[in-house]
Amino acid sequence: MKEEEEIEMVTPGEVLGKGSEVKAGKGAYLSPDNNTVFASLTGRRSLVHPSPHSPDQRPTVEVIGHKAHGPVPEPGCVVIARVTKVMARMASADIMCVGSKSVREKFSGVIRQQDVRATEIDKVDMHSSFRPGDIVKASVISLGDARAYYLSTAQNELGVVSAESMAGGTMVPVSWTEMQCPLTGQIEQRKVAKVGA
Known part of the structure; x- marks a missing residue:
């Protein structure tokens, strides 16, 4: 049986990986300045592995929001x-x-x-x-x-x-x-x- 991968919570701006190793999926973005993938929302980090026939074998890193996010109060708003x-x-x-x-x-x-x-x-x-x-x-x-x-x-x-x-x-x-x-x-x-x- 495949081990459950550990659930890792991330927040916006957190580094998810290098652009050379992973692709940015939902809830993530690639910064062209340093070729680094960052989280764009709060949620669980998840890796989606490509199909064996895909020419690009890098997994896609996604952030799955813990629930459909509405706005969140912040100081000053x-x-x-x-x-x-x-x-x-x-x-x-x-x-x-x-x-x-x-x-x-x-x-x-x-x-x-x-x-x-x-x-x-x-x-x-x-x-x-x-x-x-x-x-x-x-x-x-x-x-x-x-x-x-x-x-x-x-x-x-x-x-x-x-x-x-x-x-x-x-x-x-x-x-x-x-x-x-x-x-x-x-x-x-x-x-x-x-x-x-």
């Missing part, structure tokens, strides 16, 4: 997230989009009290900045801890972009700290994203 829980010092959110692309995997984010806005950080009240269900535009600060990305809404154009009022109406921003329910006229506090900035 802007994401759209839905607030799931608001606590005294932070809000949790599920990241739905990275830039304009929707994510396929579940990514969690945390907006800490010090990252809500740029000024008067010590006066930030998480419960008057966000509510569960709010859709926020935020930038990714860092990978945070193992469970969640750290997000920031400190810039003027970041913050709540869509929120539902207690009465179930889609609220309209009236200032950078308030949104109004069109059904009841009720004003609710939020850290609002500046529109058209």
Whole structure:
């Protein structure tokens, strides 16, 4: 019985072999500068051997993505997230989009009290900045801890972009700290994203 070849995980930019020994297949590319084959995505490294009649007897090296990859949040990029829980010092959110692309995997984010806005950080009240269900535009600060990305809404154009009022109406921003329910006229506090900035 043929031994299973060891599953080797690779990441983009990792060297997969010399161009003289292997051909670049899916998920790999050949750099003409140094005739080296590199991985272009994260996944398992796999060698596909040519048929015995093939004139080119080099095996093809491929990288098989561990699942169909959607976009992945990275520090500096802007994401759209839905607030799931608001606590005294932070809000949790599920990241739905990275830039304009929707994510396929579940990514969690945390907006800490010090990252809500740029000024008067010590006066930030998480419960008057966000509510569960709010859709926020935020930038990714860092990978945070193992469970969640750290997000920031400190810039003027970041913050709540869509929120539902207690009465179930889609609220309209009236200032950078308030949104109004069109059904009841009720004003609710939020850290609002500046529109058209």
